[in-house]
Amino acid sequence: MTQYAAIIVAAGIGQRAGLSSPKQFAELNGQAVIDWSLKSFAKSGIFEKTIVVLSPTRMEYGDLLLERFPNIIIVEGGSERADSVRNALDYLNKSDPPDFVFIHDAARPGLSQTVINRLLTALEDCDGAAPFLPIIDAVKVVERDNELRNVDRSTLHRIQTPQAFRFSAIFDANNGKNISFVDDLEAVQSIGMKIKLVEGETQLMKITLPEDFKIVSSLLPNEEDTPIAFPRIGSGFDVHAFENGNGVTLCGVFLPHHQKLKGHSDADVAWHAITDAIYGALAAGDIGTHFPPTDPQWKGTNSAVFLAHASQLVASKGFQIANVDLTIICESPKIKPHADAMQKITADILKIDVDQVSIKATTTELLGFTGRKEGIAAQASVLLMPLV
Ligand SMILES: Nc1ccn([C@@H]2O[C@H](COP(=O)(O)OP(=O)(O)OP(=O)(O)O)[C@@H](O)[C@H]2O)c(=O)n1
Ligand SMILES: C[C@](O)(CO)[C@H](O)COP(=O)(O)O
Numbered sequence: 419m420t421q422y423a424a425i426i427v428a429a430g431i432g433q434r435a436g437l438s439s440p441k442q443f444a445e446l447n448g449q450a451v452i453d454w455s456l457k458s459f460a461k462s463g464i465f466e467k468t469i470v471v472l473s474p475t476r477m478e479y480g481d482l483l484l485e486r487f488p489n490i491i492i493v494e495g496g497s498e499r500a501d502s503v504r505n506a507l508d509y510l511n512k513s514d515p516p517d518f519v520f521i522h523d524a525a526r527p528g529l530s531q532t533v534i535n536r537l538l539t540a541l542e543d544c545d546g547a548a549p550f551l552p553i554i555d556a557v558k559v560v561e562r563d564n565e566l567r568n569v570d571r572s573t574l575h576r577i578q579t580p581q582a583f584r585f586s587a588i589f590d591a592n593n594g595k596n597i598s599f600v601d602d603l604e605a606v607q608s609i610g611m612k613i614k615l616v617e618g619e620t621q622l623m624k625i626t627l628p629e630d631f632k633i634v635s636s637l638l639p640n641e642e643d644t645p646i647a648f649p650r651i652g653s654g655f656d657v658h659a660f661e662n663g664n665g666v667t668l669c670g671v672f673l674p675h676h677q678k679l680k681g682h683s684d685a686d687v688a689w690h691a692i693t694d695a696i697y698g699a700l701a702a703g704d705i706g707t708h709f710p711p712t713d714p715q716w717k718g719t720n721s722a723v724f725l726a727h728a729s730q731l732v733a734s735k736g737f738q739i740a741n742v743d744l745t746i747i748c749e750s751p752k753i754k755p756h757a758d759a760m761q762k763i764t765a766d767i768l769k770i771d772v773d774q775v776s777i778k779a780t781t782t783e784l785l786g787f788t789g790r791k792e793g794i795a796a797q798a799s800v801l802l803m804p805l806v
Contacts, residue, residue, distance in 0.1 A: 419727075423467040423516035424459045424580070425506040428452050428524035429495025431473070436628045442524035443479055446634065448641030451625060454527030456487050459520070460736035460805060462534045467516065467730070469509060470524075471495040471502040487805065488769050489733030499523075500599045504592045507585075515585050521602045522580035528621030528638055529580065536616040537582040545587035545611035548603050549618030550575040577601060578618040587611045647804030650737065652699025654800070656690040659793040666794065668746060668753070669760030669777060670722055670767075675751045679794060682711040686721035688746050688777075691796035692764065693721070695742070696728035699802045700735055722767055729768045737802040739770050746779040747788050747795040753779035 432441035442452045452470070459465045468490045472480050480492040493509045495502035503521055510516060518541055522529065533549050540547035553574045558566040581602045591605040599605040603613055621637040623630065663678025668688040679685035694704045702708075705724050709716045732739055742764065746753050753760075757777045765772045782789045 420466045420514050420516040421518065422464045423469065423510055423519045423585070424465045425469045425471065425503065425510075425519060425521045426452065426455055426459075426524050427471045427495065427499055427502045427506070427521065428479075429471045429473040429476075429502040430499065430525070432525070434626050435630070440473070440476065441625050441631075444631070446527055446625075446631065447638050451527045452483070452524040453486065454638065455522055455524060455529050456483075456490065457736065457805065458529040458531070458534070459522075460487070460734060462531055463735040464538075465520070465734050467491065467510070467514070468734075469493050469506045471506050487733070488738060489730060498598045500592075500597065500605070503602060503605075504595075507589050507592055510585065511589050515589070517585060518582065519585045519588060520580040520582045521588070523624055525625045526579055526622050527625070528619065528623065528634060530619060530621070533616070533619055533622060534580070537580060540614040540616050541582050541584070544614040546581060546583040546603055546606040546613040547616055548581040548601070548613070549578040549622060550615045551578065551618045551620065552576075575615060576618075577603065577615075578622045578624070647736065649740070649804070650699040650802040652695040652697070652800045652802070654691040654694030654696075654698060654704075654798045655795070656687045656694065656797075657787075657793055657795045658685045658687040658690075660791065666751065667721075668756070668794075668796075669744070670720075670763040671756050671759045673751045673753075673756055683709075683716055683719040683724070684721050687794050688744055688760070688796045688798075689721040689725050689764070691798040692742055692744055692800065693724045693728045695798040695800040696725075696732060696739070696802075699800050700731060700737070702731055702735075725764070725767050732802055733805075736805050738805055739768055739774065740801040740803045741774045741776070742768065742770075742798060742800050743776045744778070744796060744798040746777070747782060747797070748779065748793075749781050749784065749789060749791050753777070 428442045435441035443450050470490050471493050474494045493506050537547050553571045557569040557571045561567055587606050591609045658679040658681050660677040661680045665672050665674045666679050667684050667686045697704050760777045761772050761775045765775045
């Protein structure tokens with residue numbers, strides 16, 4: 419179901435940068451080097467999954483990253499960059515293979531939306547694409563001492579990352595191989611796939627040597643100077659009618675009742691309201707936009723699927739959930755005895771704490787359709803905060 423995933427390889431030791439810890443975790447203009455790329459992918463709003471590959475000896479960085487970016491997935495890297503990439507591809511293939519994947523060096527913090535968009539366009543008619551810069555200095559081969567031969571630099575390119583691929587192409591290129599590809603383009607070319615180069619950017623240079631920190635720092639803004647992203651608020655409302663049955667599912671909890679709720683999915687009216695509140699906060703349509711009721715594949719679906727999708731979208735658009743407030747409106751069944759269980763499972767799916775989720779209920783004093791016990795209504799509010 420995932421269309422776009424991002425892999426950020428961050429398992430290197432950064433020997434050439436000469437720091438006491440890996441360069442990708444050093445501070446650069448107000449935040450860690452790797453945070454720049456994580457925020458760029460998040461800001462683009464299309465990456466539903468972001469994998470960060472860390473060295474098995476440096477997994478402690480994973481906990482720190484998860485505090486700042488709760489929806490990323492940490493995967494263990496290997497001894498070469500190509501091994502780290504393969505581990506992440508294997509993870510994606512086993513869990514939920516995306517249609518497309520962007521593979522990026524954590525050591526390149528200057529990833530702009532312009533480059534992401536150029537790669538997306540290129541992917542429309544090729545299997546893999548990467549940004550490049552031309553070579554601007556004269557290039558010579560030193561054949562023997564003081565014997566130099568000119569090289570035609572018009573055919574030479576400096577290749578950057580992210581490199582973007584149809585997932586099946588890059589997965590097949592790596593599957594079962596043990597080759598230390600120089601980069602991921604080389605991998606897909608080794609199986610004859612079609613690649614394209616797009617214009618890169620100077621600010622996307624890789625931090626490799628000690629002096630590179632100063633250069634990249636001068637090319638990027640200070641984190642404090644970046645415009646303030648505002649909180650977003652959303653509201654959701656849903657109604658499902660009763661029909662004969664033996665219980666209702668509300669916030670994923672089954673409540674025995676002499677009726678059930680009618681619906682195309684599992685009719686979890688409470689989670690539908692929360693899901694729509696999240697989509698609303700993101701201005702990303704509603705459940706029907708993402709899971710059309712006319713599509714038979716969603717028939718009987720557990721509404722946890724919808725809620726988890728909305729939750730992933732929050733992170734991929736650079737936000738986190740501050741709180742959820744839900745009101746279930748019905749005469750019966752009684753909600754209170756089940757509210758704690760509903761709160762817990764909702765918080766688990768949203769990957770937030772239980773105290774960020776409020777679940778309450780009310781009646782309409784026997785008035786209207788809920789008063790006549792014809793169905794259940796639910797309304798929710800959600801506040802999203804920009805990721806810091
Ligand atoms: N086994 C490895 C080696 C490298 N990388 C990542 O690949 C990117 C590009 O590699 P490079 O600049 O060579 O980083 P290092 O290998 O860390 O640097 P050095 O060679 O100087 O030690 C970096 O984001 C690095 O963390 C990785 O994920 N796994
Ligand atoms: C992937 C890469 O950044 C593309 O330019 C480059 O190949 C990494 O090389 P390194 O030797 O691992 O730094």
